[in-house]
Amino acid sequence: MRPDQLDALRDLVGAERVSTDDAELAALSRDSSYRSQKLERAGRTVATAEAIVVPRDTDDVARVLRWCSDNAVPVVPRGPGSAVVGSGIPLRGGVLLDIRGFNQVLEIDEHDRRARVQGGILLSDLEVELNRHGLTGGHYPQSFYLASVAGGLAMRGTGTFSSLYGSVEDRLAELTVVLPTGEIYRSHNSPRASTGPDLRQLFLGSEGTLGVITEVVLKVLPMPESRRYASYAFDRFEDSLDTTRDLLAAGVVPAVLRIYDPAETRAKHVHFATAQGTWLMVLLFEGAAELTSAQARIAEQLAEAHAGRAMGEEPARTWEEHRFDVSWMSDQVARDGGVAEAVEVCATWSALPRLMTRMQEAASRTMGRVMGHVSHIYSDGASLYVISSGDYPSDEEALRAYDRLWQDLMQVVTEEGAIISHHHGIGYERAGWMAAEHGEVGMNLLRAIKQVIDPAGVMNPGKLGL
Ligand SMILES: Cc1cc2nc3c(=O)[nH]c(=O)nc-3n(C[C@H](O)[C@H](O)[C@H](O)COP(=O)(O)OP(=O)(O)OC[C@H]3O[C@@H](n4cnc5c(N)ncnc54)[C@H](O)[C@@H]3O)c2cc1C
Incomplete structure (x- = not known):
């Protein structure tokens, strides 16, 4: 400049x-x-x-x-x-x-269960304030202590309790966005609307390319009366997936359901000897005590019907205790020549077993250690994580391996018809696969939207594959 x-x-x-x-x-x-x-x-x-x-x-x-x-x-x-x-x-x-200074809670409405906040507030700071009112945001990404409300919206992120509380799009009531032209757009804040396309959605996942989110109204919830924990071990991935599908079909909605492959079971739950070599499902239910015990009971019946073996509460409690701890990954990245990456994608139920196998095979071509899990469940499918790490003689070689890893993984994901990101977003690391994801017409639509909102093309150029 x-x-x-x-x-x-x-x-x-x-x-x-x-x-x-x-x-x-x-x-x-x-x-x-x-x-x-x-x-x-x-x-x-x-x-x-x-x-x-x-x-x-x-x-x-x-x-x-x-x-x-x-x-x-x-x-x-x-x-x-x-x-x-x-x-x-x-x-x-x-x-x-x-915008980190935009960090104030402006209003908490206990009756309508809403919180008006400035966009830059940290999720964890907001949660402390909500808890004082007996409320919770229901949104706990692993980066709970690191991320802001607006950042989560801009990335279309999700939290670990998303199966019950939904992702950012479900927690949002209203947003105020400053457009690149300097105009200020404030959305409606009605619980629902049939007033044409929902313009709020334009800014979710826009990654700072369409405007700056300065103020947000979030839907918040009363603190849950009770939590229940359960864990089951399965010999076959497919059985754990069928249990999950049946749970949802029965109207049981766990706040958390994660299924660890045998490698991640070993890495995260090594002290549960009887779970070793299995696909470990951890479950957490939240809500009224009567409801959570009924949900846990039905889960037990369904898991057993699919050859799941009860592992007690401890694995699920251990997950909860360590849920914000990613120190092993930071340590690995901080090492000379070290690589560690977690790639999250999403697919329908029937696609998941093959996707997990193929992604892990692809990651193994470059990385020494590979593991994976399923989390964030929906009636029609789930998010799948492949986590890999490796050691190279230098950071330069590690970066080359990292690029190969992404190439190989995204190739598999697009071939399998899965979505290339469930909640981490695109940035520039995934930008090269946006065209494969959206197709020519989809990319032209995105470009046209960008052109109308940001005619000078100044907002966060070079992102989202635009
Ligand atoms: C250890 C770790 C664990 C993680 N776990 C999760 C997880 O469980 N779930 C999940 O969804 N993500 C997770 N993430 C990813 C990350 O936390 C999210 O992408 C987060 O939402 C980014 O928010 P931020 O406030 O840090 O934004 P930044 O990183 O500062 O910005 C992210 C993007 O949003 C744009 N942006 C920021 N503020 C605004 C604004 N006010 N208006 C418009 N655009 C804006 C920026 O331009 C940028 O493009 C994790 C990250 C780490 C490091």
Whole structure:
């Protein structure tokens, strides 16, 4: 950016709200993606912004976006940076709009069970405030302590209790978005509407390419009266899937249902000797005590009908205790030549067994260790994770292996007709597969939407395969 452009930004929001400090620029130009973390070890970035702007309020955001549009300067909204696919990396330089200061709870309505918040608030901070009112957001991604409300919406993320509470699209009531032109769009906040297409959906998964989410109304829930835990071991993946399908068909909706393959069972539940070598299902039910005990009872009957062996509460409790702990992955990435990646996709029930086998085979071609699990269940299918790690002589070789891993995995996923991301999003790491995912007509639609909303093409350019 030219010096006169930096001066113009300072005039717009105040000099103290614009930073060009090299260390700050580098830090905020990174995210939690593997590539970004690897380059950080070498003191590098994938790309670096030229200025950080810290807006005071929605009007500041509008002023900055309008100015960026008028001056063809790229601008990328930046939350806490927990995204794992490079979504927030400023590929074309320009401005990082740091909305982490938008972190206030504006209103909690206990009667209508809603919370109005600023977009940059951390999920965990919001949850503490909700809990004080006897409420919960029902949204606990593994990055609960790292991610913001707006970041989750922008990535179309989900939480570990999604089977009962849904994903971000189910928790959203209203949003306020500043468009790249500086106009401010506030959606309706009715429980439902038949007023044409739901415009809120445009911004879910937009990854900062269509506007900046400044304010959000979320649907919240009373804290559950009880929790129940159960675990079952299966010799065959298919039996665990059939149990899950039958559970849902019977109207039993666990808050959490995860099925670990034998390798992940060993890695995560090594102390449960009788579960070794099996597909381990962990279940957690939430709600009224009578309801959760009935659900647990039905689950037991159905698991046993599909040759599942009861493993007691402990594996499920262990999962709950360690659910935010990903230290082994961070340690592996921090190691010279180390690779670790978790790739999440989604498919219908019948596709899952073959998809799991083929993805694991593909990952094994590059990585030394591979494991996987199913989580986030739906009436018609589920999300599937393949987690792999490997060791290479150098970070350069590790990055090459990482790229091969993605190529191989995405190839399988598209061949199998599965979706390329369930909740981590596209960023630039998955951008190369967007055309295969959406087809030519779909990509043209996306481009047309982008052109209408962001005619100057300044918002987070280079993402979503656009
Ligand atoms: C250890 C770990 C575990 C994870 N587990 C989960 C999980 O269980 N479920 C899940 O869904 N994800 C998970 N993730 C991924 C990550 O937490 C999400 O992608 C998260 O939603 C990103 O939110 P953020 O606030 O950190 O946004 P950032 O990383 O700062 O930004 C992400 C993207 O959103 C855009 N953006 C940010 N704020 C705004 C805004 N106000 N308006 C418009 N666009 C904006 C940015 O431009 C960028 O493109 C995990 C990540 C890590 C590191």
